[in-house]
Structures are given as C-alpha cells and as structure tokens.
Amino acid sequence: MLARGGGALELRADPTALAPERLLVFEVRGAIAPFAEAIRRAGLELVDEEELAGDEDDKAPVAYLMVPDLVALQNIASMWRRWRAGQLVRGETVWADVFERLRDLRTWGPADRVQPHDADILAAEIEGLVDNDLIRLEIELVFRAGEPAARDAEAIVAAAVAARGGLVVSRARIPEIAYHALLADLPVWAIQEVLAHGPGGIAGLEPVIYLRPQSVATGIEVDEPLVPDPVAHEARPLGTPILALLDGVPVAGHRLLVDHITLDDTFDLEPGALVAQRRHGTAMASLIIHGDRNRREPSLPRRVHVIPVMGNGDAFPHDRLVVDLIYLAVLQLRETAPDVVIVNLSLGNAHRPFHGQLSPWARLIDRLAQRFGLLFIVSGGNQTNDIGVPAYQNSIAFEDAAEPDRVTAMVTAINNIAADRRLLSPAETVNGITVGACNDDAVSPADRALARVLVDPFPGRRMANPSSALGPGFANAVKPDILMPGSREHLRVVRTHAHIDVRSSGPARGAGLRVAAPPAGGREDLDGYTSGTSAAAALASRTCHRIHDALEAAYGDEFLRLPSINRAVLLKALLIHPARWPEDMAEVIRRTIGPIGRGQASRQKDNIRRFLGFGCVDADEALACTADRATFFATGMLARDRTATIEVPVPAAIGGQARPHLLAATLAWFTPVSPGRKSYRSCKLRILDPDETEALAIKAHSNQPDGNQTNRGTVFTRVWAGDQAPAVTPNMTVALKVQREPDQAAIIDEPIAYGLAVTLAMPGELRLYNEVVARIAPPVRAGGA
Structure with missing residues (x-):
C-alpha cells in the first residue's frame, strides 16, 4: 500500500481484479527495486517491497498504481507531463526521482490488454487468412466480486463479440482466484483491430483486462519404439491412490499400465483420442509407476489415479478454457479419490511464458493446494528454440573444443538469451514444486555410444539441460525448485552464419528415459524414449510417492492419520531438502556470468539459482538412510x-x-x-x-x-x-x-x-x-x- 497524506494509493504486482479506469501503468527504466526505492524517497510508504522484485531481463518492467479516484489519476498524469516539459512546481519535485526512472506513464488502455508476446502469436495465427476466418482466443475480464456486476460485464463483451460476427464458445468464473474469462471466436478483421490497439475494438472495452491466444499444451517426444522385455501382471494387491496424474489420455491397456492405473475420464476424452498418439499420458504414467525403465526399479505399491485433460493429439480440448478444465478436474479428484495428496502436472501453456505476472493457472494451483492439502508437482517447461553460440564459427570447432571451453561457451550462450527461455505457465506457482530437467539418465555405456555423432554440452557435469526453462519465479522466488533427471540432452548444429546455432537432438536410446509408448508399426505394448521437464516432473512425483511409502512403512497409521495438508507440506520439504548445487557448475556460472568483484556474492547466487534452482535431487539420496x-x-x-x-x-x-x-x-x-x-x-x-x-x-x-x-x-x-x-x-x-x-x-x-x-x-x-x-x-x- 502506498499512502500519502490522507489518501491511499495501492501499488499492486498484478492488475487482476482492478478497475482499469483508475489504473496507471508505470513502464520502469531498469529493475523495479530502484523504482520502489525512489517511491519511498518521495515520501510514500511501501509495505512488503519484496513482492515488487522485478526481473532484470525485462526490457521494461511494469508496475501498476491503483488510485482512489479519477482526480488522483489526472493529477499524477499531469505531473508526469509537466516533468517531461521541465515544469514541475514547488511541492511536486519529490516525484522527479520517480519519473526519472520511468520510460512511460499512462492510463490503462488497449495496448496493455494485449501483451507483446500475445500480439506476436495472434499475428502469426491470422497470417494468410481472410477477413472472416475465425480465430479462437481467451478474453479475461476484470474480476467483479458481485454476480450482477459480473453478468453485466460479460454481457457487454459477449455483445461486442457477436456484433463482430464472433461467438462465445465457453466461459468460466472462479471467485477463489479472481478469475473471469470467455473463450471466443473472432474474425480475422476483429483480431487486426485488436492488434492495432484501436479504442473501438474488443481491446478497448472497459470490462476486458487481457486478450490472449488460446492456451496450447506443451508436448513431448517419444522416439525409437522398441519391444520391451516381458512383464508379468502385478501379483500383489495395490493400494488406493495417493497420487493423481492430470495429463493426456494414456494407453490404459498397455502391459506396463493396465494393473497400475485407475482411469477417470471425467471429460470423455478417451473415445476421441487416437491410441497411436497417446504419447504424453502414457509416458508420464510409466515414469511415475516404474521410473526410468533403464534403471529396472520396483513399481509403486499403489495405483495411480489418472484424469485426462488432453484429448486427441495430446491437445487441450478446443472448446474449454484450460483453467476451468483443471479446476473441474481437481474438484472431481477430491470426490472420487479422497486419499490423493500428490498431483502431477507435467503440463504447461506453450503460449504463456512467465513475465512477472502470475497466470490464472498458477493462481488456481496455489489456491487448490492450500484449500485441499494437495502437493502439485509441475514441470518448468521446455524452451526448444535454437541457441546461438558466439564462441564457435562452425560445427567442427564446436565438436573439437576442449570440454571446459565448451561448457563455458554454452553457459554464456544460454545466458545471452535467458529472457527468451523463461518458465511456462503454471510453473510460476507459489505453493507447488516446479521441476527442471537435469542432464542425467541411466543409459548404459553401450547405448550411450549411439549418441557419439552428437555433442554433449556438459560432459561429466550435472547441469540443467539446455532446453530446460530458466527462473526466477514470482517475486524473484527460486524457480525451478529442483532439477530431476530429464535425460542427458545432446545438441546438433542446425545453422552456421557468423556463428553456429544449436538445437536439442531430442530423446533417443543413446540419451533418454525409457518409458511405455503407444503402438506403432502394427506393434503394441512398446517402449520408447523421452526427455525434458515433463519427464523430470514425473520422476519427482514418483520420488515423492516413495517418500510417502517410506514414512507409511515406518510410522503406519500415525503418519496416515495426519491431515492431508500436513502430509503434503512435509513431502514438499522432504523432496526439496536433499537438493544441492553441483559445485563445479555453480563455479562455472559464477565465473562466467558473474558479476565479478567484491560484494557480488548475492547476485552471483541469483544467476546460479536461475539455472539450478535449489539444486539437483538424487532420488536414492532422498530415500536412503x-x-x-x-x-x-x-x-x-x-x-x-x-x-x-x-x-x-x-x-x-x-x-x-x-x-x-x-x-x-x-x-x-x-x-x-x-x-x-x-x-x-x-x-x-x-x-x-x-x-x-x-x-x-x-x-x-x-x-x-x-x-x-x-x-x-x-x-x-x-x-x-x-x-x-x-x-x-x-x-x-x-x-x-x-x-x-x-x-x-x-x-x-x-x-x-x-x-x-x-x-x-x-x-x-x-x-x-x-x-x-x-x-x-x-x-x-x-x-x-
């Protein structure tokens, strides 16, 4: 809360649930923290400054100022104009230091309702289409607490959509997280109107807070199918689930899964999902139940409760808002599987990288975790765009480089584009555990030889995979929380110009996690290889389940009688507890990215945790005495x-x-x-x-x-x-x-x-x-x- 005189000005980290007509937008020059300091020096009291911690990668961090009335808004806007003209008068000069740290100050408007990243996606989606072709997008509304006000706001937007020849496909309102949104079809010409920031378009409507492209599920690769060794049916009785998987439709009859999962097809997605395309849910269920099959570990002693939230092609249902989908799935979970305490979400919205503002999906997870006592384990997301490596001009130089030099070059290259390799929603969750991918797997030396034509960027070192999304999280929190094995990712050179560009080679027998796979080539019950943060999150969930098993074995009903929320937070602590930074890679990051000099230790650690979170977790160490x-x-x-x-x-x-x-x-x-x-x-x-x-x-x-x-x-x-x-x-x-x-x-x-x-x-x-x-x-x- 910012207070001055008798009035109250509220500085918020997120414009959700605000009144846009009383909202000022500050585009900050540099990081937000010095801006907050300038506000304090201007005589305004700032409470809980840590939540304002900005991300220094942002070219223009944004803060929002909610003013008590339109007069206050007009006064501040007027001071900004006079400062730019060098005309501040006595009594106003305390604002000069604040204004010096700004790129711009404006009232909330159409340009704010369509963020640059979202505008780029929408522009790409309409390219080559004709004016009346329909595009599906999400329209998030300013949350109004009262039902009548919410209905009125929705009616205004729905009428504007209909007037443009569009259609509202779905709607959701979840008061617990201040969320109100419509899924709508708009013609291309109306999207162009939005992108032009015209005040007469949908983006100019007062009830609208954001316009975004429809959420798109992150995917995985499952490659090199092979016939697995014979697997006997489970002879022991399996316990009721304490872990739920919200994911794609699995191949429920796969010999590795059939005895181990309870399929709860809440949204009737199984009938429309081609069996040959059920990669994601099958692989994640396999990793949770059996681990990386290269390791030959025992399966879990309980069944896993699976609620599909992705249908054909491992895509979110086209006619549902993903936040509503996950909300209803968790409500169903609490009804049908009341003993569940761990929820695996190896999913993300490929259209929503984290840029400081919490997504509705992350807010939902945070609320449901605390309401129901559920530990959500979430994948950090994979960033698979090419990486330019300025240190090398051709592939031969890259391949022949001394290993320490290549390691340093890769850390530098990834850091150069850190702003483009952020976590994907909902990985910024505050209450959940976010998992990144460590370059680790259990591939045998003989199989590893199959990857020799590729380049290992971090040979012999534990490090986040090059494609694993980088932190930090909300309010500059440590994210990802931990790294778990996501395969030893290798790279291939894809382009040579002034320097080389490299890209992940994808999972394979020589570098991958072995999992159950959907049928291919007329063969069923196959294995395959996968990688990435989705797989790492599944292994984290498995490890969490095994910790629960160990506590149950040691303390029996005394442990099981604990309330769900106590077991959930205890599992959260025990899973993260063994995480440690690999000292050799922490030193490389410290030496390469810096900053170097006295008094820079904290900033050096900020750069280390961006890559490593709290560190790598060894599942065996998390369980062993x-x-x-x-x-x-x-x-x-x-x-x-x-x-x-x-x-x-x-x-x-x-x-x-x-x-x-x-x-x-x-x-x-x-x-x-x-x-x-x-x-x-x-x-x-x-x-x-x-x-x-x-x-x-x-x-x-x-x-x-x-x-x-x-x-x-x-x-x-x-x-x-x-x-x-x-x-x-x-x-x-x-x-x-x-x-x-x-x-x-x-x-x-x-x-x-x-x-x-x-x-x-x-x-x-x-x-x-x-x-x-x-x-x-x-x-x-x-x-x-």
Whole structure:
C-alpha cells in the first residue's frame, strides 16, 4: 500500500481484479527495486517491497498504481507531463526521482490488454487468412466480486463479440482466484483491430483486462519404439491412490499400465483420442509407476489415479478454457479419490511464458493446494528454440573444443538469451514444486555410444539441460525448485552464419528415459524414449510417492492419520531438502556470468539459482538412510505471529573431530493467496539462525542460496557447514525455531501447516545415525512457542 497524506494509493504486482479506469501503468527504466526505492524517497510508504522484485531481463518492467479516484489519476498524469516539459512546481519535485526512472506513464488502455508476446502469436495465427476466418482466443475480464456486476460485464463483451460476427464458445468464473474469462471466436478483421490497439475494438472495452491466444499444451517426444522385455501382471494387491496424474489420455491397456492405473475420464476424452498418439499420458504414467525403465526399479505399491485433460493429439480440448478444465478436474479428484495428496502436472501453456505476472493457472494451483492439502508437482517447461553460440564459427570447432571451453561457451550462450527461455505457465506457482530437467539418465555405456555423432554440452557435469526453462519465479522466488533427471540432452548444429546455432537432438536410446509408448508399426505394448521437464516432473512425483511409502512403512497409521495438508507440506520439504548445487557448475556460472568483484556474492547466487534452482535431487539420496547422516522431520500448525521450536539432538560422535560436517534445514508450507493484490503470498515463514552454530563450528554455506534468496516463496532452506571440530556437550540439541512472520495482506486467523526436514551429517562418521536413533523415539514433533 502506498499512502500519502490522507489518501491511499495501492501499488499492486498484478492488475487482476482492478478497475482499469483508475489504473496507471508505470513502464520502469531498469529493475523495479530502484523504482520502489525512489517511491519511498518521495515520501510514500511501501509495505512488503519484496513482492515488487522485478526481473532484470525485462526490457521494461511494469508496475501498476491503483488510485482512489479519477482526480488522483489526472493529477499524477499531469505531473508526469509537466516533468517531461521541465515544469514541475514547488511541492511536486519529490516525484522527479520517480519519473526519472520511468520510460512511460499512462492510463490503462488497449495496448496493455494485449501483451507483446500475445500480439506476436495472434499475428502469426491470422497470417494468410481472410477477413472472416475465425480465430479462437481467451478474453479475461476484470474480476467483479458481485454476480450482477459480473453478468453485466460479460454481457457487454459477449455483445461486442457477436456484433463482430464472433461467438462465445465457453466461459468460466472462479471467485477463489479472481478469475473471469470467455473463450471466443473472432474474425480475422476483429483480431487486426485488436492488434492495432484501436479504442473501438474488443481491446478497448472497459470490462476486458487481457486478450490472449488460446492456451496450447506443451508436448513431448517419444522416439525409437522398441519391444520391451516381458512383464508379468502385478501379483500383489495395490493400494488406493495417493497420487493423481492430470495429463493426456494414456494407453490404459498397455502391459506396463493396465494393473497400475485407475482411469477417470471425467471429460470423455478417451473415445476421441487416437491410441497411436497417446504419447504424453502414457509416458508420464510409466515414469511415475516404474521410473526410468533403464534403471529396472520396483513399481509403486499403489495405483495411480489418472484424469485426462488432453484429448486427441495430446491437445487441450478446443472448446474449454484450460483453467476451468483443471479446476473441474481437481474438484472431481477430491470426490472420487479422497486419499490423493500428490498431483502431477507435467503440463504447461506453450503460449504463456512467465513475465512477472502470475497466470490464472498458477493462481488456481496455489489456491487448490492450500484449500485441499494437495502437493502439485509441475514441470518448468521446455524452451526448444535454437541457441546461438558466439564462441564457435562452425560445427567442427564446436565438436573439437576442449570440454571446459565448451561448457563455458554454452553457459554464456544460454545466458545471452535467458529472457527468451523463461518458465511456462503454471510453473510460476507459489505453493507447488516446479521441476527442471537435469542432464542425467541411466543409459548404459553401450547405448550411450549411439549418441557419439552428437555433442554433449556438459560432459561429466550435472547441469540443467539446455532446453530446460530458466527462473526466477514470482517475486524473484527460486524457480525451478529442483532439477530431476530429464535425460542427458545432446545438441546438433542446425545453422552456421557468423556463428553456429544449436538445437536439442531430442530423446533417443543413446540419451533418454525409457518409458511405455503407444503402438506403432502394427506393434503394441512398446517402449520408447523421452526427455525434458515433463519427464523430470514425473520422476519427482514418483520420488515423492516413495517418500510417502517410506514414512507409511515406518510410522503406519500415525503418519496416515495426519491431515492431508500436513502430509503434503512435509513431502514438499522432504523432496526439496536433499537438493544441492553441483559445485563445479555453480563455479562455472559464477565465473562466467558473474558479476565479478567484491560484494557480488548475492547476485552471483541469483544467476546460479536461475539455472539450478535449489539444486539437483538424487532420488536414492532422498530415500536412503546412511550411518553417517541422520534426517529428521517435523510437521505442525503455526498460528499467527507464533513460533515453533524443534529440538534436534546432536550426536556425541561428531564432537572434537576436525572434519567436514553440516546441518541442513528445509521448511515448506502452503500460503493462502490474495489474487490481485501486491501481497499475493499472504503468509511467510522462516527458520531463524540457530544459536548453536558456533559450538558446532559451522556457518552459512557459501555455495547455497542465502537467507534473502530463499525467503521469497514457500520454501525456506539453509545449509550450515564447517570443517573445524564441534564442541558437543552431553545431550546437546540444536533448537531450530520456525517463525511465522506478520501476515502480508489481510490478517489470516487460520493456522498454517508447515513441514520441516533437518539433516545432520559428518561423512565417514559411522556412529552418527545410531546415536541419533537412540535419542529420538518417537519421531521429532513440533512444539508451539
């Protein structure tokens, strides 16, 4: 909230749910943070500035100012004009520093309702068509809380669509996320009117907030079909689902799936989906149930609940808004599979890269996660456009380059186009886990030899695949959260001009994840190979399920009786907890992108987390117990302005030993959300630095996100490490305090569920785990403070 004098001006991060007639648009020169500082120096109070954190990739970050009335709007607009003419008068000069940081200031209008990226897509869609050809697009309306006002607004837009020879195909209004939209057909000439920013077109209507091309599902490749080894039918009884897959129609009768899935065809998409094209849902179900089949892992002990949301050709239904589709799917899920706590969404909108504003799809996920206690695991998206590599002029130079030089060249090349390789909606979700693709798979050395004609950009190093979308997320939060195996992506040179352009070679036997595939060439029950962030998200969901299995096996009904939301946030914490930056690639990014110099550590880490998130997760490490490491967990509910204290026992075995050791803690929660307000993330939790770090001879790890970077989403993770001898006293504990900070928007009276994972490790000290077990039965529990 920006307050000056007796009036109130509200600065919001998202114009959703606003009144456009009272909305000023600030096009900021440079990042938004200095602009916010200038506003504060102008005498305006800014609350919760972190939600304004801008993305420095944006050529013109945008902020929105909602004013109390038209007089205030006209006064500010008038000051802007006078400043440009050098005519500010006494009493107005406090605004000069604000205006100096702007490219433009204007009232909300037709140009704002059609974002540049969307305009480019619409222009491409109408190219070569005649005036009366119809184009389907999404018209998002300003959300009006009252039903009569909403009906009136919709009627105005529907009448304008009909007057142009168009048709409203579908509509959706979801008050929980301040969403109201129409799916409509408009003739080409009306689209041209929109692109011209004419005030008389649909984009000039006051009830309209955005016009966008219809959502298009991200796809995957499943290549090199082969006949799998014989698979016996599942002999053991499988449990009820705790994981749901919202995806394409799978080949339900495939021998790898038939015993393992419950198909809930809520939208009647199966009859129209050609079996030979059912790639996406079949591959994702296979990865969740069996993992990468190159690894020969046991299948999950429970069935997976599948609700198809993509039909023929793995496309969203042409006559539905995708936000409405997902909303209805989750409502159906809660009715038919009440035990589900994990939802896999290896999907995205290829037409909606994240540019600072939360998409309705992400807002929906955030709301449903907190409302129903569901952990959504979402793919970050793949960016498959060519990458120009300025360091090499031809393919021979690229192929023959020394590996360290090629690694540096690829990091530089990807960073050069980072603004064009962003997350795809809904990967910016605040409450969900976003998964990027790590260049990892289980291909055998013999099969890997098949990829030798291609180029491995990061040989021998763990790194995000070149096609894996880059962060950060909303409010500059860490995104993707984690990287999971998405195959070791190889590259091929596709063009040579002043330099080479490269592109992913796609999945194959020599570099891919082995999955169930639809029939081809007259053969059924095939395997194939896939890759990318969709596959990585499926493996993350599988790992999450296996964590649930391990907790169920260890604690039985005591764990299962926990409320769904407590299990969900605990799984979220435990899945992200083992994530670590590969130190060699973190150093390459630090050295290559920088910035170099004293005091730049935080900005260097910003660049590292853009590629790596919190880091790579090894599924086996997330589940394994070792003698020299102990992991604890706690879950509870935290009331407003309260603290929970978790006492973590310190084993005597690590005392007095000058060898590397660490303490790591990961806190996760679901926040209630406030759509349309700057403080969208209503509740913020954090782990306070423990007092015992000095005695344990540890300090904040220099190669992990710092406290400010990890404080922007709904995961707070810290690592403290050292190699000096800890001073351990008898029955020593570390008191970890989980603090709920003051609510950011309206006061939230309900307690917030949280999950906490804590690890103590000293590699090589084999007494550590047993000493801890002896001191901690029953498992760690949280106490309020």
